Amino acid sequence: MxxxxxxxxxxxxxxxxxxxxxxxxxxxxxxxxxxxxxxxxxxxxxxxxxxxxxxxxxxxxxxxxxxxxxxxxxxxxxxxxxxxxPQIAWRTVFIIEYLGPLLIPALFLFPLRNLIYFNFDKPLPEPSDLQLLVCLLLTLHFLKREYETIFVHRFSNATMPARNIFKNSAHYWALAGFNIAYWVFRPDAAAASANPNPILVYAGIALFVFSELANFNAHLVLRDLRRPGTTERGIPSGFGFNWVTCPNYMFEILAWLGIYLVSQLSWSVLFFTLVGGLQMWSWAWKKEIRYRKDFGDKYKKKRTVLIAGLF
Structure with missing residues (x-):
């Protein structure tokens, strides 16, 4: 009984x-x-x-x-x-977070260009090929994030307090959206040059493509650890997971460093990368501690949680 x-x-x-x-x-x-x-x-x-x-x-x-x-x-x-x-679904939160930086670069570069850069001599020069390339990389990055939110990620928590949507979105809308778009797409920005440093451009593109693909693979590994509708956890393994606790974060940072190189070392891209990197470092350490607690001796402890050989 x-x-x-x-x-x-x-x-x-x-x-x-x-x-x-x-x-x-x-x-x-x-x-x-x-x-x-x-x-x-x-x-x-x-x-x-x-x-x-x-x-x-x-x-x-x-x-x-x-x-x-x-x-x-x-x-x-x-x-x-x-x-x-009041609660809001985590999936909805991520969709809204990424929508801003997905749309803002193209808006700054095209329909809003004359309004935003009103203090420059008219007519404004057309966006350079490199500025168009940076816009493309930003768009591809956040399209990928939206795709993963809808079709890949499985969330351990169904909802979060609705009031947090503003705080969570501010990071992406302000720093990845307005901040990067304004400075990189200015008529006098380094990326506006007709003769950019080709080494930075090609190295940045290669780093971006590799990192985005590796990041996507890491997200698939993490997705497959959790059955649909459950909150169960498993020990991840595969490309990058033997190096650091959170290779998905590592490849995310490397992708942004690729954009930083293509932008001709824009401080605005570097600033966003550093702020996001510090937050991811904190999350990665918490995950490492949780893995050690949940799995004990089954889990191979990592001293480096974020960037192989560094953090």
């Missing part, structure tokens, strides 16, 4: 209408089933709820793989339920 227990339910933060005072589950019930039961009873979206244990405030995972017994909850244990507020 399956053992049933009754958990005491208390709100945390703002009150949740119709939140039940208790909920009955079995020790073999999953965390996902607990979330669903409370969501159904309260009428709240399951994605808005976060359940924590009253004893130590640790989060009860909303996962099929975690049972009530695994969490340590017992008869009459107290759980706190918090309303996280």
């Amino acid at each position: 399956v053992s049933q227990i009754t958990l005491i339910v208390e709100p945390r933060g703002k009150p949740i209408r119709k939140l039940p005072k208790d909920v009955t589950v079995t020790l073999t019930s999953s965390g996902e089933e607990l979330y669903s039961a409370i969501a159904e009873a309260s009428g709240a979206s399951v994605h808005r709820l976060r359940i924590t244990k009253g004893s130590d405030r640790s989060v009860v995972p909303n996962a099929k793989s975690t049972t009530i017994k695994d969490t340590g909850l017992k008869e009459s244990s107290i759980i706190h339920v918090k309303d996280l507020g």
Whole structure:
């Protein structure tokens, strides 16, 4: 006979209408089933709820793989339920994030050119071939990101707080969109030259193409570690994963360094790359720590998490 227990339910933060005072589950019930039961009873979206244990405030995972017994909850244990507020799907977040830098370069280079560079002598010169090339590389990069968002990535969390969409989008819209487009496409930019350094151009194109393909391959490896609709994790292996914890981040940075070379060393591209690189370095270390914790001796520890031989 399956053992049933009754958990005491208390709100945390703002009150949740119709939140039940208790909920009955079995020790073999999953965390996902607990979330669903409370969501159904309260009428709240399951994605808005976060359940924590009253004893130590640790989060009860909303996962099929975690049972009530695994969490340590017992008869009459107290759980706190918090309303996280309006949510937005992670896939939607990424689509919006990348849409800005996907469209902004072409807008700056063509229909908005005379308005943006109003302080230059008229008529403005036509965009150089190199500026057109940089625009093409930026467009290809973010088209790839949109494709991966829709068809490749599998997200461990279904949603995030809707208010975060502005913060998350600012990095890409401001730094990768407005910042790079304005400075690289100026009539007096280094990329506007009719005689750019060919070594920088060809080296940058080669680095960009190689890195984008390698980055895509890394994303496919990570995608295949997780079955659709699950949050399970596995140990990634394959090209780049023996060098660093997150080769997808490494190849992302290398692709941007390729654009930096093609742009004739524009500081705006380098600035975006450095800011993004620091964030990815932080994420990579957190992932390395999580791999070591989750997989123990099965995981080969990495000292270099981001750039082979450096970080």
